[in-house]
Amino acid sequence: MPSNRKYPSLELDVSADHRPRIRLLLREGIIAVQLLVIASWLAVHLVLDERIATLGAWGPLLMMVALFTIQTRTNSDNVWRYSGLLFMLTVVLGFKLIFLEYPLLHRQFSLAMTVLAVVGASLLIRGPMDYLLVAVLSWVLVMPHIGHDDVSDYRWYLAIFFAFSISLGWINSRTYLRALSITLQIEQHYRTLSETDYLTSLYNRRALMDRFERFIESHGGGFFMMIDIDDFKRINDQLGHAAGDQVLRVLAARLRNMAGSHCAGRLGGEEFGVIIDTLSPAIALAIAERLLEAVRNSREAPARFTFSAGLVPFSHDQALADILIHADRCLYKAKRAGKDRVHFGVGEHLS
Template sequence: MKYLYAGDADFQHQSFLELRPIAVWTQLLGEVSWLASLLLAHTHRQIDLANALLVSLIMLAGTLLSLNAGHRHTLLLGMLLNLCGLALGFRLSMLFVTDTSLWATSIAVCITLTMAPVFQSSYSFLLASCCVWGILLQGTLEDRRLWQQDSLIALLTVATLASGLTLNILFRRLRLRGYHLRRDLEALAFQDALTGIDNRRSLLEKLQAWYPAQHGHFLMVDIDDFKSVNDDFGHEAGDQVLQQIARKLSGHPDVALCGRLGGEEFGLFTRLLDSQRVSELAAQLIQRVNTCSVEQRRLSISIGIVQMDGRIGLSAALRQADNALYQAKRRGKNGFVLAPSSPPPPQPHPLAQAG
């Protein structure tokens, strides 16, 4: 029953946001059409104002419920309420027509096909369709001309429901395809295609959103002698090295953010505030990478660490981490350097304030 599949929770929420305004406008169109039928059909006959007001309130309540819906179930309830009111309204209009059978079946077909694309669930669509057909055809039970051709009515009902169900499935699958396409594009835009972790853009945007409210340490990591890996073993081996190290870095429980800054360089953020614990984290990451190898050549990394406590901006913190990484490289690689903490900003002298 994959064609009746309504998608995962995220897709259903996205569909709800997309379909809510469409559902509201479709309901308003139905209400306007019903009002037009009252005004244009046999204007010399008196309208039952009490019943007309009642069905108007039912339709309006359904529309308002759909308009203010915060969840797809509330939207569904509003749509069902509006459709029942609409069907009752058109049944009321049957008092002004001579051929009630033609009127009832025509309206049922129009409502069924019009509302088909708006429903998220095929089961909900079938339930709503049965309600509409039941309400409209209930007033035609005494029409012998109609029910003498019950096989044709059954055929029309089945054909309409099948067509509506096809439209419902088709539009849902189109929305599902668009949802998957957008999700894939977002992954390409914010995820490194080779390693599967955040790319530079995604990592920096997350850091910008977290900092300075979120304090911790930033670790800039560079693979030692990566160029020689590509030169000696080929770029395919280099890609495998990047994937291995990305898994080792991102898999540590104390690493809150991990992204590839470019080439063989990675950026990590940890919420650890104590410099001793951050140093232990860096040593553990180095040990993790040392267990990796390519063609029996052990891999190693160098790390530059900077404290991010809100006293300096993000750009300055990244520069300090890069400088610390450069020092780690100069000290022989396969190690880490913790950048000195930035001094607090100078405070104005009390005498200067008094002056």
């Protein structure tokens, strides 16, 4: 059923529904950054040509390529998350090995490399605690050199660089993820509006039919019930349209609380449709009868009302239009038989 929530939250909330979209939207940027890191690793070893044939060069490179492949191809949130973490730690450890072998490079470039790694991690890692873990480990593992032989109070300079780099990466990561999350929430909000009947908050006809088609394709079969409120015009004429609207909302509330249904929607006017997820005729009919009884006993409406319904089975290979025609015919058989009842179309065939 559509959500009753009217406005998207502006809080940072990456819901489970948004995570696949976030992976898809970030995929291109992550690929670009990781390829740049791999290219930089190769460029460094073209300069350090005496190291290019060693395990220290190829071990981290192969690990980066493997993690890059995993992260860009996986559909699992956990695999995506941990492969990104391991990629960044592999890069940092790889450069740490270079700095151990070349003290001059450590003195001259370790600070710049650590700052780049910490800020760059904000583009690859989605999650504040994950980011902080990688950022702090990058500083601890590399231990950047700032030339303390020549600069007094060098520890203060390191502290400033440490705080600035992590803060900049944190702001970048939070701002980027917040903007992405709000965009997805707004997108979901307007998608919900486009699929929701304003008066009843159920699916509108287009959204219900779309879900019905997908249900038919993915399930072995089920039942569809077409509902029409009895004497609805009389309610509007005698009590006013506000009373008629309240009757529609009461029926919609009963449909939302209807156990055993897959989804329900408003087809138009006083007509509704319900997809029932069962292959058992007895269960389908029992669900329909419980709904009839619940509506008869309703006290929230401004006047007592009932409905008539056509309940029909459908199969995996059946056309949606044929199901609707069959349900509509059964509905009007229920009307002609005296209303306030369900006509069960099991065993009937369209001619």
